[in-house]
Amino acid sequence: MRYPQGGGLTAERRAFRERMRVEAAGMFAAGQGNAVIAKELRVSARSVQRWRRAWQDGGQAALRSKGPGLSPKLSEALFAVLEQELDKGPVAHGWDDQTWTLSRIRTLIERRFHKSLALSTIAQMLRRHGWSHQVPARRAVERDEAAVAGWVKEVWPQVETPRRRSEPSSSSRTKQGLR
Template identity: 40%
Template sequence: MRRLAPAAQADLRLRVVAALESGQVKTYGQAAELFGVSERSVGTWWRAFRAGGRQALLAVVRQPRPGMGELLDSSARGAVLQAMRDYTPAEVGHGGVLWTRASVKALIKLVCGVSMTEQGVGKWLRRHGFTPQRPAR
């Protein structure tokens, strides 16, 4: 189901519920087999339809949760990226010559005063085009 576009997903839900409502199929199992979805999904869609009608089955554009997003604004992001280009971790007080998540975390704390987890730093780095590299042997 997730391979379908949101509009196609909504259409499938509506077809499954219409088949149940019209009596074309009698059970969730029959509907699941006929439409190639799971019984659990059929039951979820049927209950949603019974509680909220057709509107409950339509595709919903999800909004980001409030408070989620970048911890660093554009100027802070630019300052961190510039510092990563201009300095090595050793020059800013961390061992090594390569930027690691831990060293970038410390750099963000030093430059911006923002505390991030190493996992969050990893996501932030990927979001801005940095990927893990293997050392050349």
């Protein structure tokens, strides 16, 4: 189960799953079969097989949670440095305009930290830290609010296609007008 912030399971959910594995260990010791345990715990038989193998190899300790599955690709300290670099803007790093793209951020990470990350990983990492591609930091200085409001009132209605009025219709091919 993944979350939009880019994390994995919550601590509570990891603890719940660990309790299920420990409960399964008690059933293994009682000699119950995999199918019975799977039905009782409402998990797949394949999971019970993996748990039984781990239990046989390492006992109940082998069924304990090992913590979160993935560590962050950039530590908090490195991400803070990345944020400082992003605040400088793309022009400071050699690009022609003031637009950050995931590709540019990946290039920056490769240059600065010598790490290669997938674009989706970078997007998740940025979202997790509150960055969004949809919200600009500030409006353009050249923006004329009065001109924008006038355009929306006067020009847009002429450009927008008018909606069709709803009329009773027929999907029949034998309609009189179609012959």
